[in-house]
Amino acid sequence: MIVMDNEAEPETAHRPHRKPLALVNARLVDPASGLDAFGGLLIANGAIADLGMHITEGSIEGAESLDCGGRTVAPGLIDMMVFCGEPGHEHRETLATASRAAAAGGVTTICCMPNTDPVIDDVALVDFVLRRARDTALVHVHPMAAMTRDLMGEDMAELGLLRDAGAIAFTNGKTSVANAKLMRNVLSYAKDYGALIVHHLEDADLAQDGVMNEGEVATRLGLRGIPTEAETMMLDRDIRLVELTGGRYHAAQISCRASLEVIQAAKARGLPVTCGVSINHLTLNENDIGSYRTFFKMTPPLRSEEDRQAMVEGVASGDIDVIVSAHDPRGAEGKRRPFAEANDGAVGLETMLGAGLRLFHNGEITLHRLLNALSARPAELLGLAGGRLVKGAPADLALIDLEMPWTVAREDLRSKSKNTPFDEARFEGRALVTFVAGRPVYHYG
Missing domain, CATH: 2.30.40.10 (Urease, subunit C, domain 1)
Known part of the structure; x- marks a missing residue:
């Protein structure tokens, strides 16, 4: 032993x-x-x-x-969406603490989003993350680089140089690229490099200052809502641009049945389109917000129970490719505010597996489907050698x-921040x- x-x-x-x-x-x-x-x-x-x-x-x-x-x-889990504070916001999370949280959750590879300070849109910053992870992290760390400079959605970043430096994919973090011409150019250039574009879905004009899912619950709570159309319209536009360019496209998170139907139609046409869903949108819904519980404020917002069930069906059928934690550490100063003013985001590296196994034990998703979305499929999309039990892996x-x-127990979490919706x-x-x-x-x- x-x-x-x-x-x-x-x-x-x-x-x-x-x-x-x-x-x-x-x-x-x-x-x-x-x-x-x-x-x-x-x-x-x-x-x-x-x-x-x-x-x-x-x-x-x-x-x-x-x-x-x-x-x-x-196979160890591979998390394609981890927001980490390093560099710039180490008080919220570091690569070291995120890696310990990941290890405790059975996660052996994390993909860091570029929402740092400064933004990961430069070769030197990709190199910094890789070196810092090598020296301090317990698990494998792969940075996703910004697809636009400073995540502003105005000028395309140097995709080729960033990929050569070690960026595993490209994303605009928690904002969508509104400019269709720019998004077309990003997809076209990415195709030349064989790179994967990972895009957040939200029409900012339609979402405006909404803070939760639009519907009866939002009306009852007196909170401004975000319609599902803000997500689906952006996704539909992106699919048309994929058809135009042939670039590899991954919808970072979908959260409603209408978006799943768009993905299913795109796959039926043979387009190089995949998608993910967060463990939060698989296991929680808008009713969990209850009496303005800010730990349940997320982007995209928690949707209706019917939409949650659609997400589960999508994973069970394989139409949704990957499950992510959407790990987003936030301090008490950002969460202990009125709901409309609180930061969105939740930590999830340590709870993703446990929450996912709820679906297995309930008979909603088989163990193979669950683990495929947590390990094998993300490895395939990112070109990683892990995610398999085979000789040589x-x-x-x-x-x-x-x-x-x-x-x-929130106090036992290894993440620096404790903003979990699964406390207790x-x-x-x-x-x-x-x-x-x-x-x-x-x-x-």
Whole structure:
């Protein structure tokens, strides 16, 4: 049995474990191949060396072993939307604290959004994030660069140079590019580089100063609403531009049935279009705002229960490709305000898996579909080697107890900010051990 520290030291986080390690007596679940079988998995030199029923206690000479007790070994989760404060807002979150939160949630790769100060729209800033992550983070970190300078939506950034520097995709963060000609140019240039464009969907003029979903609940609370059309109209425009340019396009978050129908139609026409949904929009709805609870203020806003159910159906059918945490740390000074004045955003790296497993236990989404949207599909879209249980793949893994009950305690979150909508929520299932390059970077308990 291997003895693991509760959290690995940052400077050793990306070094392969020194001795081969056999995870035995495990349920191996690989959403990419459909594998679901009991057996073992051998880790050597930071990669998966072998897996199958033949790997048992003592079967591999010279290897340490970890008895998984029949629990699930799956690819580590890959989160395509993480807002991190570094550089510029380290009081809200750093790459180090975000990586510890990720590891505790079974997440082995995070994609950082460019909403920093300064904005990640320069080669030097891409390099800074990569170097800082290498020195301080426990998990893999890939920066998404700004598609427009300073995220202003006016001038296109140097996409080719940013991609060469290590940007994994391009986005305008939490704002949409309103200028259709500029968006066309972005998609055209991105196609030349084979780059993925990840776009936030909101028509700012239609949304105006809305703070929650438009409808009966907003009217009752006396709050200005944002119609679903603000999202769907922007998505429909973007799909037409994709058809015009052929560029690879990913809708960062959709939140309503009408947007799902637009995505389904685009995919039916064979367009290079994919989409994501946040774990919040899969498990919460506008009614959770209750008596102006600001931890439930998000962008896009929480929608109706009918729209939430549509999002679940989209993941279950595979029409929605990925699930993201939309991790967005906010301090008390930004959240403890009247609802209309409060910052939007919620932390989610540590709760994404537990919240997602609610859908599995309720019978709404199969385990394979859930894990596919959390690991295999984002790896495929981003061109990453992880997200799979196959020989030679990186040993970025999560050992998950699907049945373990636990209660979210805000004060125990590893994120610097504590703005979780799941405070005191009861979950069933969590990551017990998280491996990055074969090394345990988190151990529960």
